[in-house]
Amino acid sequence: MQTIGHFIGGKHVDGTSGRFADVYNPATGEVQAKLALASQAEMDAAVANAAAAQVAWAATNPQRRARVMMKFVDLLNRDMDKLAEALSREHGKTLPDAKGDVIRGLEVAEFCIGAPHLLKGEFTEGAGPGIDMYSMRQPLGVVAGITPFNFPAMIPMWKFCPAIACGNAFILKPSERDPSVPIMLAELMIEAGLPAGVLNVVNGDKEAVDAILDHETIQAVGFVGSTAIAEYVYSRGCAAGKRVQCFGGAKNHMIIMPDADMDQAADALVGAGYGAAGERCMAVSVAVPVGETTADALIEKLAPKVEALKIGPYTAGNDVDFGPLVTEQALHRVKGLVDQGVKEGAELVVDGRNFSMQGYENGYFMGGCLFDRVTKDMDIYKTEIFGPVLTVARAETYEDALDLPMSHEYGNGVAIFTRDGDTARDFTSRINIGMVGVNVPIPVPLAYHTFGGWKKSGFGDLNQHGPDSFKFYTRTKTVTSRWPSGLKDGAEFVIPTMK
Ligand code: NAD
Numbered sequence: 001m002q003t004i005g006h007f008i009g010g011k012h013v014d015g016t017s018g019r020f021a022d023v024y025n026p027a028t029g030e031v032q033a034k035l036a037l038a039s040q041a042e043m044d045a046a047v048a049n050a051a052a053a054q055v056a057w058a059a060t061n062p063q064r065r066a067r068v069m070m071k072f073v074d075l076l077n078r079d080m081d082k083l084a085e086a087l088s089r090e091h092g093k094t095l096p097d098a099k100g101d102v103i104r105g106l107e108v109a110e111f112c113i114g115a116p117h118l119l120k121g122e123f124t125e126g127a128g129p130g131i132d133m134y135s136m137r138q139p140l141g142v143v144a145g146i147t148p149f150n151f152p153a154m155i156p157m158w159k160f161c162p163a164i165a166c167g168n169a170f171i172l173k174p175s176e177r178d179p180s181v182p183i184m185l186a187e188l189m190i191e192a193g194l195p196a197g198v199l200n201v202v203n204g205d206k207e208a209v210d211a212i213l214d215h216e217t218i219q220a221v222g223f224v225g226s227t228a229i230a231e232y233v234y235s236r237g238c239a240a241g242k243r244v245q246c247f248g249g250a251k252n253h254m255i256i257m258p259d260a261d262m263d264q265a266a267d268a269l270v271g272a273g274y275g276a277a278g279e280r281c282m283a284v285s286v287a288v289p290v291g292e293t294t295a296d297a298l299i300e301k302l303a304p305k306v307e308a309l310k311i312g313p314y315t316a317g318n319d320v321d322f323g324p325l326v327t328e329q330a331l332h333r334v335k336g337l338v339d340q341g342v343k344e345g346a347e348l349v350v351d352g353r354n355f356s357m358q359g360y361e362n363g364y365f366m367g368g369c370l371f372d373r374v375t376k377d378m379d380i381y382k383t384e385i386f387g388p389v390l391t392v393a394r395a396e397t398y399e400d401a402l403d404l405p406m407s408h409e410y411g412n413g414v415a416i417f418t419r420d421g422d423t424a425r426d427f428t429s430r431i432n433i434g435m436v437g438v439n440v441p442i443p444v445p446l447a448y449h450t451f452g453g454w455k456k457s458g459f460g461d462l463n464q465h466g467p468d469s470f471k472f473y474t475r476t477k478t479v480t481s482r483w484p485s486g487l488k489d490g491a492e493f494v495i496p497t498m499k
Contacts, residue, residue: 010196029362053197105157245460250412334387412453
């Protein structure tokens, strides 16, 4: 049985805590590796290593740091198939989707090649007589990222690429479910020329997370995961005086106006609702057709598409729409929520609960489920399901439809499908959600914009990637400098103003 340890100081390091977690192949249900879970002492050692490496890295000019990113992008492309295979084997998503996971991270590495430009400061010449004033962005020191299972390549890269390009050293604590790709990424960064110790991967569970949150050397923490843990990390990290940004769960609505192209809307819903088995924070989980006629037409188009979804292991190749859920626990949880929806009186139009995959009976597969007539008070409406379950909540009017995502506790993504520019414009202006799609079901911003939800989907002031990430991973120092003659005239007792 393979044992996975940590990656500290540029090399593989065995765990010493004696605690391990099982890493499963979700398609077969088999344990494929034992993952070492770090103790506080192991975290302390990694942080000390990072702190020592950070000083020289921060002093390396930004162009040279950017060249490491350039090379890293080349290496990601070189190893794309290998990375995707390792990712699918532990996560369960299809190979094309696994490549998408790597590519969306790679794009952030590409964005970080612009670090020399993004790190330029501000300068005012002659702010006063003989006085110049300038601001510079300096790295924070050692920073950390705690990431979820559902994008084991993309989200670690969203965190460490900007942090490292800014001159910080990084501690990555990835998900225990799929730890192989984060370690492969760290190896590639070393191959790309990153000095040892600047990027460290420390595997672990709550003990490792708490060690990060309490560690006085760690200056900032970026977290992505479920809302309950996001709130915990945010409050404990802030209380310890760190800069913290946490991105949490979601319940993304897609509003379908009566004038929308119904075929296009149904296709968009199937892709966005069931892709990656619904295990995406930007998955659409609630469709909101406006008017009974729209709702009936939508259900008529959706039901056969959901019944025809192709489910299978990633080894089946490109002809699979989605794979298994990540763990047996996740499978039971999602099926339990479907049972609950039936009990609550929602209409289960397509029931995927009894799906079984021949030859993969121990895998964590389930079929797509489609609920109609879901209402605001139901658990399946309030809870993030994170599985292949699409719920349809009918609305009588546009205002009723708008009210659903507006009053939901989550605020990650939302979409509207319409042919009317005025409706789309009103919607994008009024909606209280961080990322909005107009005839685009999964509006994940590209690397040079920023990604972040509102309400219970995001905690902290700045978003991920884009210009916000360079602000998050640096702090501003402002220098007021005077080179006058006559400093010897004596002390000034009045607060200086720029006359
Ligand atoms: P999770 O909250 O279970 O785990 C996330 C991280 O927190 C992992 O590294 C895990 O080890 C750690 N963790 C888990 N329990 C902990 C505890 N009790 N104390 C301290 N640390 C703990 O999330 P997950 O199941 O890996 O990921 C799925 C969730 O992530 C979904 O809710 C999804 O919406 C969310 N997500 C959000 C975004 C976003 O940008 N908003 C992106 C991807 C995923």
